[in-house]
Amino acid sequence: MENATRIAGLLAEIGADWAILTGADSVCFATGHVVPVEIGFSPFAGGPTIAFVSRDGAVGLVCPNTDAGQGGPWEEISYPGFACAVTDQIGNYLRAVQDMIARLGVAGRVAVEPASLTAAVADLLPGERRVIDRPLARLRAIKTAREINLLRRAAVVAAMGQREAPTASIPGRSELDVLNAIRARMETEVGVRCALAGEYLAGVERSATLGLAPGAYRLRPGDPVVCDLAPRVQGYWGDSCSSFVVGGEGTAAYRAMHDACFGTLQLALSELRPGLRVCEFDARLRAHLKSQGYYYPHHSGHGIGTSVHEWPRLVPDETAMIEENMVLMVEPGSYVPGLGGIRCEFMLRVTRAGAEAMAMF
Amino acid sequence: MENATRIAGLLAEIGADWAILTGADSVCFATGHVVPVEIGFSPFAGGPTIAFVSRDGAVGLVCPNTDAGQGGPWEEISYPGFACAVTDQIGNYLRAVQDMIARLGVAGRVAVEPASLTAAVADLLPGERRVIDRPLARLRAIKTAREINLLRRAAVVAAMGQREAPTASIPGRSELDVLNAIRARMETEVGVRCALAGEYLAGVERSATLGLAPGAYRLRPGDPVVCDLAPRVQGYWGDSCSSFVVGGEGTAAYRAMHDACFGTLQLALSELRPGLRVCEFDARLRAHLKSQGYYYPHHSGHGIGTSVHEWPRLVPDETAMIEENMVLMVEPGSYVPGLGGIRCEFMLRVTRAGAEAMAMF
Structure with missing residues (x-):
């Protein structure tokens, strides 16, 4: 995950501790995990799939069970989105996000994507924010x-x-x-x-x-x-x-x-x-x-x-x-x-x- | 827009003044406006397309210029997402949302969709919130x-x-x-x-x-x-x-x-x-x-x-x-x-x- 390492370097430059990536394109850039997009937002998701990247290079992924396990050396928490039972996708999603925040110890300044960071996720994050879009776009422009x-x-x-x-x-x-x-x-x-x-x-x-x-x-x-x-x-x-x-x-x-x-x-x-x-x-x-x-x-x-x-x-x-x-x-x-x-x-x-x-x- | 009228009735039931609909499916349900989804989140959008519905039946729509003007008796503000010039999609989007909030006079309690309401939009809305998902799902289940x-x-x-x-x-x-x-x-x-x-x-x-x-x-x-x-x-x-x-x-x-x-x-x-x-x-x-x-x-x-x-x-x-x-x-x-x-x-x-x-x- 060379790109996660590059993002870690970017965080140091912009004075942030964590990147919270909520765009499907940014998630794939950081981890290689492919979010299915062909029918738009999945009816089995409780919110956007998230990649967490720390300044130290730790990486976490929260995604619905429908596209879990694509493989990669990240911490992954998948939540029940599709099941043969009544399923509270949003509740399951937010619990998974909370668990990941606790597991990784997300704290300090977080760099976020305003086009896709949801208010429900933002409420779980530390309050000090940076916008990552422009520096991330410039990083992404140079391909590995x-x-x-x-x-x-x-x-x-x-x-x-x-x-x-x-x-x-x-x-x-x-x-x-x-x-x-x-x-x-x-x-x-x-x-x-x-x-x-x-x-x-x-x-x-x-x-x-x-x-x-x-x-x-x-x-x-x-x-x-x-x-x-x-x-x-x-x-x-x-x-x-x-x-x-x-x-x-x-x-x-x-x-x-x-x-x-x-x-x-x-x-x-x-x-x-x-x-x-x-x-x-x-x-x-x-x-x-x-x-x-x-x-x-x-x-x-x-x-x-x-x-x-x-x-x-x-x-x-x-x-x-x-x-x-x-x-x-x-x-x-x-x-x-x-x-x-x-x-x-x-x-x-x-x-x-x-x-x-x-x-x- | 019979469904907008139905949503207005729902708002009265749940004690909210405005529905702020950010899911592409809810936007289409409320207005008939079709958000393109085939390639996922549009690279020309600055955030989710939004339908605003008031308890009085007023309806507003904020969408990128790439899918504006589908027609309907709503207030519509489209913002430059695609242009032959450097374009700040997120800034343009948030200004359009702000303009719509002012034009419609959005105030009071807002009913929102936590899976898709972004933090950037939430920051522009009145602070008192309801979650509309369950009652809206039940309303949507009965078709006109x-x-x-x-x-x-x-x-x-x-x-x-x-x-x-x-x-x-x-x-x-x-x-x-x-x-x-x-x-x-x-x-x-x-x-x-x-x-x-x-x-x-x-x-x-x-x-x-x-x-x-x-x-x-x-x-x-x-x-x-x-x-x-x-x-x-x-x-x-x-x-x-x-x-x-x-x-x-x-x-x-x-x-x-x-x-x-x-x-x-x-x-x-x-x-x-x-x-x-x-x-x-x-x-x-x-x-x-x-x-x-x-x-x-x-x-x-x-x-x-x-x-x-x-x-x-x-x-x-x-x-x-x-x-x-x-x-x-x-x-x-x-x-x-x-x-x-x-x-x-x-x-x-x-x-x-x-x-x-x-x-x-």
């Missing part, structure tokens, strides 16, 4: 070797989905039919269900419209497709986007736009390096694409890890410095009424002197 | 006409998935391939992606083992299958389970076990009625199945609505009275090493004098 392996695996799974996408994009199928065929390919590869973010939009109008969700629209030959696939594998997200035309190569205008977007992604791969500021990198990508007459109204990308969007987001006003072993999504695109939409997205790992694509497709 | 229509729709979608299941269960496909083919059928019918709980397990050993997740196992002719499908449609869950044999009818022993389980489900349909206690109903089902030599170690079923498992759970020690317009899942099963697993599950609506299946397959 273990995390890079996990992210590479997620990138490879996403790439498998992307390679399946043109084959699965058969005229007459709905967008949702195709997305689920691709999902089947990725999940069978992983061997378990994966939470999946992303989109699959087909047709000139739909592919050029941001903010739509995949629907019952049935593919026609010649439809441009934007296929954005982000599966969660062992708690770490992969992300990716490809753009293609159903059963063909598209018009000359489409191909020119694709070349410009893919070229911008290639530029990103050659430009990305430690020591560059995010805003400079973002500006170079936008300028390169603009010089060819195209433009995207969204971010240039984002960090990724145990959350599908992490700090730093690649936006024009982010002044953070790019560092070695950040893993960044880069996703230039163009959306033109009457022509269609294109977005090209790889996972890029920042290396000592440059960057590498974690998977290509 | 609108909710019954929504649950019937979800039941019909699940039934479509169930009818697709034997056709999709082709030898050589993995469990996850089949589950996603079924999911495609249901989602294309609905027109958008649906959160999906449940399982699909094939083979004598896997179908007879509780607690497994669908995996890469590839179907063989003659495999028994347990197919449990629970899609969320417009915020309301459907649930269902069928059991069948890949490409055939199964052995005589399998068919006898199937008859016993399905017969127990039929018994449930004829026995379920208002005025019966849950524990009596549960005991009758277990006794009927036991008289034929079979047994299940899990609950007999559960309530369903904006959460896939709701009060009352059908367990031996639940003394609650069954009431008209409860919607209950009933799922007798049997799991025999060497023979396989079977579970048969319908959604049953309690009527004035009996019960009806909301969909059959």
Whole structure:
């Protein structure tokens, strides 16, 4: 649990004794324990799963019995959430939290996550608080070797989905039919269900419209497709986007736009390096694409890890410095009424002197 | 928003002035606003989406801009969660909550949900608290006409998935391939992606083992299958389970076990009625199945609505009275090493004098 050790170091820096991590992404970052998220908050949980990390490197986990025992050298208390009897999930949860606080001897200053720390848990904790979010986000942005392996695996799974996408994009199928065929390919590869973010939009109008969700629209030959696939594998997200035309190569205008977007992604791969500021990198990508007459109204990308969007987001006003072993999504695109939409997205790992694509497709 | 009016009545009963609902299921119950859950807690949210309901029937909603404007006669404040700029989601969220508290004039006693009320929100609320969970669970158990229509729709979608299941269960496909083919059928019918709980397990050993997740196992002719499908449609869950044999009818022993389980489900349909206690109903089902030599170690079923498992759970020690317009899942099963697993599950609506299946397959 190298990340727990890193968090212990962070606590010393920010003057706190304990981290009380209540976000599913932070819990997984600290311990590797994967909180199931696919149906939202579990009806068998009495509150958020919690990872406790001390300044000395002690680690505790409180989770419902439905996802206990994933293994790891932490103290674990699981509570009855699912049972063949009347079950007081909230009472059981709070008793487990109390037991863990006593067992670990949680005292002093606690660093917490305000988006998810519940009032019921806060009432059990010592009163002196720090907010851990920003320093933790910065710590999480730099990936360990273990995390890079996990992210590479997620990138490879996403790439498998992307390679399946043109084959699965058969005229007459709905967008949702195709997305689920691709999902089947990725999940069978992983061997378990994966939470999946992303989109699959087909047709000139739909592919050029941001903010739509995949629907019952049935593919026609010649439809441009934007296929954005982000599966969660062992708690770490992969992300990716490809753009293609159903059963063909598209018009000359489409191909020119694709070349410009893919070229911008290639530029990103050659430009990305430690020591560059995010805003400079973002500006170079936008300028390169603009010089060819195209433009995207969204971010240039984002960090990724145990959350599908992490700090730093690649936006024009982010002044953070790019560092070695950040893993960044880069996703230039163009959306033109009457022509269609294109977005090209790889996972890029920042290396000592440059960057590498974690998977290509 | 009939349910908001019902909650207002509940507040009067429990001596509270405001309900502060922070569970995604409670928010949907009160307002109809659907919180996306498929990838867990949104990276663009600064805290849980909140529905405010007053004793006078005033309703407010605070949600991120990513899922704002679903429409409804409530006061809505959405905050920037996703933007092409550096964004302080938590700060924006807490300002929106504060604005809503001021706009609605939240004061007096507040009734809260301890599993999800965050400390950051609690700090903004009046200090006098009630816990709303148990009375709200009891209120939610009795469905309105609108909710019954929504649950019937979800039941019909699940039934479509169930009818697709034997056709999709082709030898050589993995469990996850089949589950996603079924999911495609249901989602294309609905027109958008649906959160999906449940399982699909094939083979004598896997179908007879509780607690497994669908995996890469590839179907063989003659495999028994347990197919449990629970899609969320417009915020309301459907649930269902069928059991069948890949490409055939199964052995005589399998068919006898199937008859016993399905017969127990039929018994449930004829026995379920208002005025019966849950524990009596549960005991009758277990006794009927036991008289034929079979047994299940899990609950007999559960309530369903904006959460896939709701009060009352059908367990031996639940003394609650069954009431008209409860919607209950009933799922007798049997799991025999060497023979396989079977579970048969319908959604049953309690009527004035009996019960009806909301969909059959």
